Amino acid sequence: MASLPILILSDGRPGHYHLSEGIAAAIARRRPVAIAWCEARRRAWSGRLLALLVNRQFSPARILGTVFGIDPGRIAKPKLIISAGAETLAANICLARLTGAVNIFYGSLRQFRPDDFALVLSSYAHGPSHPRVAAALKPSKLDPDRLARTGDRPPGPGRPPRLGGLLIGGDAGPIRYGEADWKKLFGFLEASHEALGTRWIVSNSRRTAPEVSDAVQGWARRREGPIESFIDVRRAGAGSLVDVFVRAQAVLCTDDSSSMVSEAIWARLPVLGVRPQQCRFTPEEEGYRRFLSDNGWYRTEPIAALTPALFLARIGEVSPMTDNPLDRLAGLLAERLPQLFDDGAG
Structure with missing residues (x-):
């Protein structure tokens, strides 16, 4: 089977283009792919104005050139366009109109129309929806079958993990962390180490406050402490x-x-989310977490309630995926867009 020519539009944000890479990786489970990249940033243009122009069928070539600085004539014609992130929406639609390519977007459409995409995948598409919109776990190119894990039994009551992973973020919109939240969370690491013997690999993120990352870094230097290692994204x-x-x-x-x-x-790990005292999810985020919880993949608790016993109980309730999520996503794509997997699509 010939390789499927895929164009990934990127706004330069890893959190977005990694989603596109995950979709391409899922397709590659079933057929060869050839991936090209194109930067798509709308610069100072408002998304609302671009949606108005696109929805009114304004010249796609002019939008691409004026707004994004993209010359369509210099792009090899793809059979599939993939993008994620609001900045790429208009470019995705315009290139699909010019090339006739199938197009996929991951995320929220804002003022754009689902009919302008072959498929929209979204973490927020729960309940009644458009026929071209499907709910999906946020994709990744990571293949969990390739993770060389030990054969430890799944953790739960009476089976504490020898090594846990703690992923810490930071303030985001209506979710705000106070000193008491961090003190309680890191106190839990100490308590779980003493009560369960669990040690922790801690990783921060770009939004983690520098003083919090610095504190973890200092704490990780304790040889016999609860932190086995600290992965500092800085x-x-x-x-x-x-x-x-x-x-x-x-x-x-x-x-x-x-x-x-x-x-x-x-x-395919059991996951417990923990939230600070000042936490309010948007209805969309609340719906996504309900989707994760209803599938048995995730539980959530307030940081203030966290104890070693509660941690084991909640982790024991989680049932990680047993199949490969790349194959699961490939199945969804094949169901919605069977033409991508035909011999003639290359």
């Missing part, structure tokens, strides 16, 4: 969570980041 860079997913038997993740939660679920 130095380690993107993609550094793989070490956590290989070595940890369970993951504790601050609930400000549905992306971090999703990555740990994708790695």
